[in-house]
Amino acid sequence: MNPLDLVAADELFSDEELAIRDTVRRFCADRIRPNLATWFEQGDLPARELAVELGAIGVLGMHLQGYGCAGTNAVAYGLACHELEAADSGVRSLVSVQGSLAMYAIYAYGSEEQKNEWLPQMAAGTKIGCFGLTEPDFGSNPAGMRTTAKRDGSDWVLNGSKMWITNGSIADVAIVWARTDEGIRGFLVPTSSRGFTANTVHGKLSLRASITSELVFEDLRLPADALLPRSKGLSSPLACLNEARFGIVFGALGAGRDCLEAAISYASTREVFDKPLSGYQLTQAKLAEMALELGKGMLLAERIGRLKDNGTLKPEHVSMGKLNNVRAALQIAREARTILGANGITLEYPVMRHANNLESVLTYEGTSEVHLLVIGQALTGVSAFR
Incomplete structure (x- = not known):
């Protein structure tokens, strides 16, 4: 099944x-x-x-x-x-x-x-984009960003850096968020611009099948029409993050499902003490618990998706989905690894690869702590971020 x-x-x-x-x-x-x-x-x-x-x-x-x-x-x-x-x-x-x-x-x-x-x-797919919000010292608190864009005549001059940027080294255009005299604004930055540098991050133990970069802007001059005219304040990039978090609500469960399917397949063919591993009560209990969390997560994801399509989705709904479903997927990956034993740590099976990847998914697009506080604020009406 x-x-x-x-x-x-x-x-x-x-x-x-x-x-x-x-x-x-x-x-x-x-x-x-x-x-x-x-x-x-x-x-x-x-x-x-x-x-x-x-x-x-x-x-x-x-x-x-x-x-x-x-x-x-x-x-x-x-x-x-x-x-x-x-x-x-x-x-x-x-x-x-x-x-x-x-x-x-x-x-x-x-x-x-x-x-x-x-x-x-x-x-x-003929042009690739990246999204520059996170900075080396400002992840969960993007309002503290130090990247600036200052007017110089009709132009803008961009200085600063961004970190942990997916697609950064291969992008044709970067959407960069910077502090201006008018507040935080978004800019469309062709990566061929003089003063733009993208440095690929190496040595990752997670999301290895992905390109992650640091972006650096040194007196990067942009024309007036590089500004995203409708971007106003921090709410603009946060709305973009909510779009990405929505995909994670469904996506993380995909990694969990793949781990569970690998565990079921392995347990069905692996013999321990002269019978299939799947025939032991402890194994079946583990598989049942994983399937339970996967099923609950999918029901939650579908509900959140319908709210989004109905135009009634709120940030706390997305936080609920991201928090629960990444947490569930990571637990499934760890439990599935125990069923595969030593084979579970090899690239012959997907389980450890997914587990490593999910460690990144757990903290990007908002850490679990941030999402707990979003939910807490919705419940109490009081912000506890500061």
Whole structure:
């Protein structure tokens, strides 16, 4: 039995949503999964090549309307993220940063000229974007950012740095958030600009099949039309983060599902004391507990997706989903590893790779502590962030 059959998950979704899910699942089976062990071991992936292929199946910015985007609903996008992360969190991050951060920022806050110039190319995967908000000393507190953009005549001059930026070293355009005399604003920065440097981060033990970079801006001069005109204050990048967190609500469960499926398959064929490992009560208890958490997480994800499609989604809903589902997926990965024993730490099986990746997913796009406080504020009406 498919673990999600225990909650009759397929009945939650329309035929169109399931068709999109299946398209992404086939793409991952044919193109992604056969290469993951190599990419993870090498600490790299052919992101530019993959972006074009992902654009061809319509997943880049797929939940945006117009400008060459597929215009699907949020639930279909969530299911695509679920399948991408069932392959690898790094691949889902490539899609999420492109569509829900860089493209969404242009879509929500850009001018028509900016949208028409960049979004069709980004939807096709021929141009890659990154999203520069986090700084070396300001992750959970982006309001403390030190990157500045100062007016010089009609131009802007950008100085500062950003850290832990997915796609940074391969991007054609960076959406950079900076402090100005008018507050925090967003800027569309071509990475070919003089004064722009992207340094790839090496030595990662997590998200190895992903490109992570530091961005540095040294007296980088931008024309007036580089400003995202509708960006106003910190609420603008935070809204983009909520878009990306939504994908994680579904995506993290994909990693958990893949671990559970690997554990079920392994337990069915591994013999211990002359019978299959799956025939022991302790093994079945572990599998049942994992399936329970996976099923509950999917029910929560589907509910959050419907709220988003209905236009009633609130930040605390997304925090609930991200907090619960990443936590559940990570616990499933750790428990599945115990069933696989020593084999669970090798790249022959996906479990340790997913567990390592989920350690990053646990803290990016808002740590568990931050999401607990978002939920706490919703419950009490009192902010406890300071």
